[in-house]
Amino acid sequence: MPTLRFQAIKETFNRVPVIVNETERRSAIFGKNVFNETSMRQFLTKDSYKSVMNAIESGTKIDRSNAGHISTGMKEWAIAKGATHYTHWFQPLTGSTAEKHDAFFETIEGGRAIEKFGGGQLVQQEPDASSFPSGGIRNTFEARGYTAWDPTSPAFIYGTTLCIPTVFVAYTGEALDNKTPLLRSLQVLDHAATDIAKYFDKKVTKVIVTLGWEQEYFLIDKALATSRPDITLTGRTLLGHASAKGQQLDDHYFGSIPTRVLNYMRDLETECMLLGIPVKTRHNEVAPNQFELAPIFEEANLAVDHNSLLMDIMEKVADRHNFKVLFHEKPFAGINGSGKHNNWSLCTNTGVNLLSPGNTPMKSLQFLTFFVSTIKAVNDYEELLRASIASANNDHRLGANEAPPAIISVFIGSQLTKTLNELEKVTTGKLSPEEKTDLKLNVVGKIPEILLDNTDRNRTSPFAFTGNKFEFRGVGSSANCANPMTVLNSIVAKQLIEFKESVDKLIKDKKMKKDDAIFNVLREYIKVSKAIRFEGDGYSDAWVKEAKRRGLSNTKNTPEALKAKISKKTIDLYESLGIMSKVEIKARYEIRVEEYTMRIQIEGRVLGDIARNHVIPTAIKYQNILIENVQGLKDIYGKDFRKFSKEQMQLIEQISEHIAKINIGITDMINERKKANIIDSIEERAFSYCNKVKPYFDKIRYHCDKLELLVDDELWPLTKYRELLFTK
Ligand code: ADP
Ligand code: MG
Numbered sequence: 001m002p003t004l005r006f007q008a009i010k011e012t013f014n015r016v017p018v019i020v021n022e023t024e025r026r027s028a029i030f031g032k033n034v035f036n037e038t039s040m041r042q043f044l045t046k047d048s049y050k051s052v053m054n055a056i057e058s059g060t061k062i063d064r065s066n067a068g069h070i071s072t073g074m075k076e077w078a079i080a081k082g083a084t085h086y087t088h089w090f091q092p093l094t095g096s097t098a099e100k101h102d103a104f105f106e107t108i109e110g111g112r113a114i115e116k117f118g119g120g121q122l123v124q125q126e127p128d129a130s131s132f133p134s135g136g137i138r139n140t141f142e143a144r145g146y147t148a149w150d151p152t153s154p155a156f157i158y159g160t161t162l163c164i165p166t167v168f169v170a171y172t173g174e175a176l177d178n179k180t181p182l183l184r185s186l187q188v189l190d191h192a193a194t195d196i197a198k199y200f201d202k203k204v205t206k207v208i209v210t211l212g213w214e215q216e217y218f219l220i221d222k223a224l225a226t227s228r229p230d231i232t233l234t235g236r237t238l239l240g241h242a243s244a245k246g247q248q249l250d251d252h253y254f255g256s257i258p259t260r261v262l263n264y265m266r267d268l269e270t271e272c273m274l275l276g277i278p279v280k281t282r283h284n285e286v287a288p289n290q291f292e293l294a295p296i297f298e299e300a301n302l303a304v305d306h307n308s309l310l311m312d313i314m315e316k317v318a319d320r321h322n323f324k325v326l327f328h329e330k331p332f333a334g335i336n337g338s339g340k341h342n343n344w345s346l347c348t349n350t351g352v353n354l355l356s357p358g359n360t361p362m363k364s365l366q367f368l369t370f371f372v373s374t375i376k377a378v379n380d381y382e383e384l385l386r387a388s389i390a391s392a393n394n395d396h397r398l399g400a401n402e403a404p405p406a407i408i409s410v411f412i413g414s415q416l417t418k419t420l421n422e423l424e425k426v427t428t429g430k431l432s433p434e435e436k437t438d439l440k441l442n443v444v445g446k447i448p449e450i451l452l453d454n455t456d457r458n459r460t461s462p463f464a465f466t467g468n469k470f471e472f473r474g475v476g477s478s479a480n481c482a483n484p485m486t487v488l489n490s491i492v493a494k495q496l497i498e499f500k501e502s503v504d505k506l507i508k509d510k511k512m513k514k515d516d517a518i519f520n521v522l523r524e525y526i527k528v529s530k531a532i533r534f535e536g537d538g539y540s541d542a543w544v545k546e547a548k549r550r551g552l553s554n555t556k557n558t559p560e561a562l563k564a565k566i567s568k569k570t571i572d573l574y575e576s577l578g579i580m581s582k583v584e585i586k587a588r589y590e591i592r593v594e595e596y597t598m599r600i601q602i603e604g605r606v607l608g609d610i611a612r613n614h615v616i617p618t619a620i621k622y623q624n625i626l627i628e629n630v631q632g633l634k635d636i637y638g639k640d641f642r643k644f645s646k647e648q649m650q651l652i653e654q655i656s657e658h659i660a661k662i663n664i665g666i667t668d669m670i671n672e673r674k675k676a677n678i679i680d681s682i683e684e685r686a687f688s689y690c691n692k693v694k695p696y697f698d699k700i701r702y703h704c705d706k707l708e709l710l711v712d713d714e715l716w717p718l719t720k721y722r723e724l725l726f727t728k
Pocket of ligand 2: 214
């Protein structure tokens with residue numbers, strides 16, 4: 001009976017690519033399964049259409065009677081498209097998505113049946129929510145939670161189910177999901193940014209946040225992936241010797257996409273088009289079998305939903321193509337991991353990107369205001385930003401000699417650095433007419449032409465300005481974007497509110513002109529946020545030392561990084577802006593801490609299991625063959641056998657040594673787990689898993705990987721790196 005490994009390899013030899021035919025133009029199918037403006041116009045009454053649009057644009061409530069009309073229209077549309085079920089689609093604090101399908105089907109008197117979907121069912125549902133993580137919110141307060149329709153993200157049909165994006169809230173009002181705080185932060189930032197944008201253009205009445213994520217992932221043959229218990233249970237390989245060839249030749253990045261993969265991508269993109277996810281870019285990434293997918297940016301709430309939906313669809317489509325998608329941040333040791341760059345910017349209802357330098361000095365001053373305020377916000381809250389991307393998975397990337405470092409810093413390029421240095425010299429108080437002219441002509445006015453050919457890019461920066469947006473690169477590939485986006489929105493909102501207060505105060509108290517006041521405040525911001533700006537190599541040891549000197553945090557593990565989530569500073573921030581209450585903050589913190597512990601715990605168990613039940617027995621099997629061989633040589637050569645069996649004897653000994661080390665490692669690791677498990681405090685338990693349990697992973701792995709090199713390939717049961725990474 002061949003091992004799972006050889007069965008899987010054989011299966012990959014016989015793969016027939018799933019052919020994908022694109023018959024329709026993408027523009028023709030875009031949004032076909034979305035209840036978007038076009039379908040709403042067709043299926044809704046004028047009044048109910050208006051009420052949805054008002055809800056989207058200005059957050060007004062939809063009343064009961066309109067909700068009834070809307071649900072009827074939505075149902076008609078969905079049934080016409082073959083939908084049989086509906087679900088409230090939401091993002092619980094696990095980070096993934098949740099759905100519970102109900103049929104439209106209802107029985108009525110006379111043994112007849114109809115399709116029914118009322119306003120109440122559209123607006124609010126009560127999922128049995130007791131099994132979602134709540135960080136104690138529901139235990140302490142109220143046992144029930146409900147989902148409520150979020151009209152700003154349109155309903156869509158997936159398969160035969162109408163999915164209605166919703167928030168998930170406890171009856172006591174606490175948010176139990178990722179979306180609610182995100183929506184609150186978007187609203188707060190809208191108000192704060194609109195107030196500032198009005199300094200420059202009175203017509204601005206709304207500012208939206210734009211997000212364009214770049215999703216990295218690995219694609220591994222399904223049979224090969226499922227032959228590995230570690231990939232199946234933890235999403236990554238816990239052992240496996242490096243392949244002789246890895247990514248050193250740089251021959252994968254932007255290379256031609258393998259046919260099987262291309263078919264997968266095209267199939268996936270068709271699904272995305274139907275669901276209105278505007279995916280645009282696809283390419284190979286640095287590591288073998290690693291790829292990236294990026295959309296055209298969208299309003300942030302929608303972009304977050306679309307990324308969650310995409311990840312779900314990616315897995316489903318992969319299954320059709322006999323692939324498994326790995327979203328884990330570090331599925332393979334020794335080659336690049338995966339991230340999800342979050343490109344973030346602000347856009348006014350008049351269509352102006354506030355982080356894009358304008359073509360007049362005034363527009364450029366507006367750009368500088370938002371640009372400098374964002375830098376100052378990151379400077380003041382770098383720890384919270386770091387915490388927003390902390391997870392057991394992402395620990396393998398951040399600060400582990402890979403993009404990007406665990407130290408948060410901002411890269412802006414040499415030209416803008418020069419501009420900020422000039423602005424820093426602006427005189428205190430009122431500016432002389434000459435100085436103002438000079439500033440407008442030679443400093444601020446010079447920005448647009450400079451940025452057009454501003455090509456310097458720093459790939460090692462975790463937070464980089466890239467011409468017309470900031471790119472938050474620390475976000476992990478498996479993460480839900482909502483949390484990092486909520487943090488970024490909140491800290492920038494707070495900064496903009498402060499900015500306005502300071503400017504208004506200078507105008508009122510010091511009788512300054514508006515632009516004088518703005519220059520004065522910006523100058524101070526530039527001065528106090530210098531520590532966060534770094535243009536050099538973020539991976540270098542020199543930067544680690546320099547960052548320490550500057551007082552920047554450098555937390556390399558999750559339990560340490562998460563502390564910033566519940567600091568007084570963070571609680572003040574969220575409470576003052578009305579984004580989260582102390583209870584909501586604490587709940588999220590606890591969930592993250594416990595999730596960390598559980599992940600390390602699972603990994604420890606799986607590693608112990610594979611090492612004891614796969615690796616050691618295989619090593620013994622091979623050792624027995626060697627022993628038999630030595631015994632045979634002894635039979636033939638008698639006393640002289642040593643002359644012919646020196647190498648075999650050495651191998652026998654080496655195998656025994658590795659087996660012993662693995663056994664000791666596992667026993668010690670289990671003991672540490674036992675000690676950790678009885679710790680009451682969840683923080684201390686997480687630290688114990690981090691500092692006492694996790695260090696055994698590398699030790700155990702080291703000896704397993706050595707055995708992989710020694711043992712007969714025919715006997716080795718675990719699919720090897722070269723097979724996982726180079727099968728196309
Ligand atoms: P990269 O070189 O990093 O791959 P791209 O120019 O391809 O950069 O853009 C990456 C992502 O940034 C895309 O998803 C794109 O839609 C997004 N993006 C571009 N402009 C904005 C913006 N104003 N706001 C948010 N995201 C944006
Ligand atoms: Mg990018």
